Amino acid sequence: VKGYKKAVHHGELRYTTMEYNNFNALLGATHSSRIKIKLLNDECENNLLNIAEPLASYAEAFGKEYPRKNLDRAWEYLLKCHAHDSICGAAVDRAHDDMLYNFSLAKTVAEEVANRSCVALYGNIDTGKNFLSTDHTLTVFNTLPFARKQVIEVVIDTPKGGGQAVDIGVGGASSVGDFYDIVDEHGDKVPYVELSRDDISIGVEREMDTKAIKFNADRKRILVEVEVPQNGYKTYALRFREPDIAYDPQIIASRKLIARDNGVMENEFVKVVINSDGTFDLTDKATGRVMPKQLYFTDDGEVGSAHISVKPKRNATYTSLGSAATVTMLESNELRGVYKIDIAMNLPAEATIDGNDRSRGFKTLAITTTLTLEKGAKFVRIHTTLDNEIRDHKLIVNFPSCVPDADWADCESAWDVAHRTINHRDTKDNFDKFLPFQPMQNFVDVSDGEVGLAVLTKGLREYEVDDDADRTIKITLIRTQRAYMTANGKMTYEELDRYTGQHSFGKMTYDICLYPHQGNFEQAHVWNEAYVAKVPLKAIQGVATEGKLPVSASFFTFSQEGKVLTSALKQSEDGTGLTLRVYNTTDETLPLTISTILPIKQVVRTHLDESPIETLSVDDNAWTIELGGKKIETFVLKLK
Numbered sequence: 001v002k003g004y005k006k007a008v009h010h011g012e013l014r015y016t017t018m019e020y021n022n023f024n025a026l027l028g029a030t031h032s033s034r035i036k037i038k039l040l041n042d043e044c045e046n047n048l049l050n051i052a053e054p055l056a057s058y059a060e061a062f063g064k065e066y067p068r069k070n071l072d073r074a075w076e077y078l079l080k081c082h083a084h085d086s087i088c089g090a091a092v093d094r095a096h097d098d099m100l101y102n103f104s105l106a107k108t109v110a111e112e113v114a115n116r117s118c119v120a121l122y123g124n125i126d127t128g129k130n131f132l133s134t135d136h137t138l139t140v141f142n143t144l145p146f147a148r149k150q151v152i153e154v155v156i157d158t159p160k161g162g163g164q165a166v167d168i169g170v171g172g173a174s175s176v177g178d179f180y181d182i183v184d185e186h187g188d189k190v191p192y193v194e195l196s197r198d199d200i201s202i203g204v205e206r207e208m209d210t211k212a213i214k215f216n217a218d219r220k221r222i223l224v225e226v227e228v229p230q231n232g233y234k235t236y237a238l239r240f241r242e243p244d245i246a247y248d249p250q251i252i253a254s255r256k257l258i259a260r261d262n263g264v265m266e267n268e269f270v271k272v273v274i275n276s277d278g279t280f281d282l283t284d285k286a287t288g289r290v291m292p293k294q295l296y297f298t299d300d301g302e303v304g305s306a307h308i309s310v311k312p313k314r315n316a317t318y319t320s321l322g323s324a325a326t327v328t329m330l331e332s333n334e335l336r337g338v339y340k341i342d343i344a345m346n347l348p349a350e351a352t353i354d355g356n357d358r359s360r361g362f363k364t365l366a367i368t369t370t371l372t373l374e375k376g377a378k379f380v381r382i383h384t385t386l387d388n389e390i391r392d393h394k395l396i397v398n399f400p401s402c403v404p405d406a407d408w409a410d411c412e413s414a415w416d417v418a419h420r421t422i423n424h425r426d427t428k429d430n431f432d433k434f435l436p437f438q439p440m441q442n443f444v445d446v447s448d449g450e451v452g453l454a455v456l457t458k459g460l461r462e463y464e465v466d467d468d469a470d471r472t473i474k475i476t477l478i479r480t481q482r483a484y485m486t487a488n489g490k491m492t493y494e495e496l497d498r499y500t501g502q503h504s505f506g507k508m509t510y511d512i513c514l515y516p517h518q519g520n521f522e523q524a525h526v527w528n529e530a531y532v533a534k535v536p537l538k539a540i541q542g543v544a545t546e547g548k549l550p551v552s553a554s555f556f557t558f559s560q561e562g563k564v565l566t567s568a569l570k571q572s573e574d575g576t577g578l579t580l581r582v583y584n585t586t587d588e589t590l591p592l593t594i595s596t597i598l599p600i601k602q603v604v605r606t607h608l609d610e611s612p613i614e615t616l617s618v619d620d621n622a623w624t625i626e627l628g629g630k631k632i633e634t635f636v637l638k639l640k
Helices: 035-061 068-082 084-089 093-122 493-498 526-534
Strands: 138-142 148-159 180-183 193-202 213-227 232-240 263-264 270-274 281-284 287-295 298-302 328-331 334-347 361-374 381-390 393-400 408-413 417-423 443-446 451-457 462-465 472-479 506-517 538-543 550-553 556-558 564-571 576-585 590-596 600-607 612-616 622-627 632-639
Touching: 035 084, 035 472, 035 506, 035 526, 068 084, 068 093, 068 632, 084 093, 093 138, 093 538, 138 213, 148 193, 213 232, 213 472, 263 361, 270 334, 270 361, 270 408, 281 506, 287 393, 287 506, 298 334, 298 408, 298 451, 381 526, 393 506, 408 462, 408 526, 443 462, 443 472, 443 526, 451 472, 451 526, 472 506, 526 600, 538 576, 576 590, 622 632
Parallel strands: none
Antiparallel strands: 138 232, 138 538, 148 213, 180 232, 193 213, 232 550, 263 270, 270 281, 281 287, 298 393, 328 334, 334 361, 361 381, 381 506, 393 472, 408 417, 408 443, 443 451, 451 506, 462 472, 556 590, 564 576, 576 632, 590 622, 600 612, 600 632
8 A cells, every 4th residue: 555654553453444446444343243143152162161161070070070071062063153154143034043042052951061070079078077967068179270159059959858847826837947058168157148939849860761750849049149269169068957946036137138119229238219210320339439320321323234233324322311211029038029110112113225214113022131239249149031023123221331531441361351442533534434332351451550441241242332421341242233244235024024123132141240340450450340140150959978179178279379260271172181271360470370170190281272382380289380470281180
């Protein structure tokens, strides 16, 4: 190009195409096309990478056969969804319909592998040493490389007649199994709340037939506050007891309910005040900083393709601000509060055939959101559900960060965090214009170094940070599209009606967390919080049994807890060991010691393709390396 000076590029290669009449544009809108498949893909990857494979690896180390064929099949079907136009959402409807089966198979295999691995591991844990034969044990597994203390919801089934029968002379005032505690391995009581109790009949599977025997049971849905070590597990138990009678009931302090029926939720770290239009004001209690008007929706017209976002020439933006919301408190106790918010947006049903205007016909888009705040949580969980029947639109949920001095946003990318400008770039007459919407992995954070706001997502891959005074973080929920890559870019009504999958019709669900914090994303451990929000703890009910593993332990212990994360833990490609891949989330070189309770005889440092580099010195089941800033290291562990 005449006048072009050779440049040195630093960081991401997301600079725009300057020349005209070429096919080298960024095509940066694919992250939001057919968002439903992005959500399903993330769910499958999360279940395989972060839950199933690590648990199967631990189980193999203690005697269970690694389900290699099943996991390989799950990956094969998932990778079929990763073809260029498939995962980009740019293919025809029939191709994307086929992806739904592939996602379903991959997810089912991952869930079944995780469940069976938990059963195998539970069978190796010596719960009989610390718990009673009448206890109902609850073993909780944490596959993340840092300790977690959080509230989880579990289901515990106990046989009828398993508790203490109490008769105080009043019919219905008490019953068998009414009184119990949740205890840890030391017998200390753990905070819990019983949400519900139901009489059920459980069918028992036997080798030769299915559900041949049934027995009656009490099904208890319980919230319990657990604390689980990194890369490990911890066992608790439901223990029946005699009733604790208060002969002289004393006045207690005010209850610390998370939710109150005035639209307020509050725990140790954050406060939520719900407004009449369905937005809420968020307070970071550590600083007293209030961020008003969280969770408002905006909707624009959209007549682009899978690759390029285009608004109608005469676009109109609709917002949920000022909506008449229905606000319902669903749950309130000392461990969790839940509110439901219902709003309805009246939106243009589609764009005109030429794509120049939004239509005059309207449809209602009902949006239901639940806000959940748990004891000890630093973020608010947001679960949004809608049923889309509208074409040619882009729906965004907005979170004002209220950090006016921030000029940069940080978001997770592959093994790294991208540092991107909030202010637009002047692309002059370049073919590609500046794209305000950007790709992300599991979080985007806006901070001025003193305070910040992070949005943590599951499967939502497109964000924008507005250059307004509030530095509003915008997450794309739906972006519909019109044309495929066909010769006829101007489709008729008949053609538009023939292929509707690109409009993301039907039910959509989204999970987002909002995390206000001090400092920047690194100081606030945003990366870790994003994975706490994304990767659930796995729990399995059992009874006290003998085993060779302690009642609580870490399979791996990282000396740099929270700074070094796990990218993979699986059977090695050659099937002779376990592959552990870790990466340094910081820019510093870290001295890293990894110790394990797995029965290993050798640790080999390898390349990413698992070809060997060197055999490491292992002392007392531990090895040490210098892990460079943002460095990825892979180890193959040979088991005894």
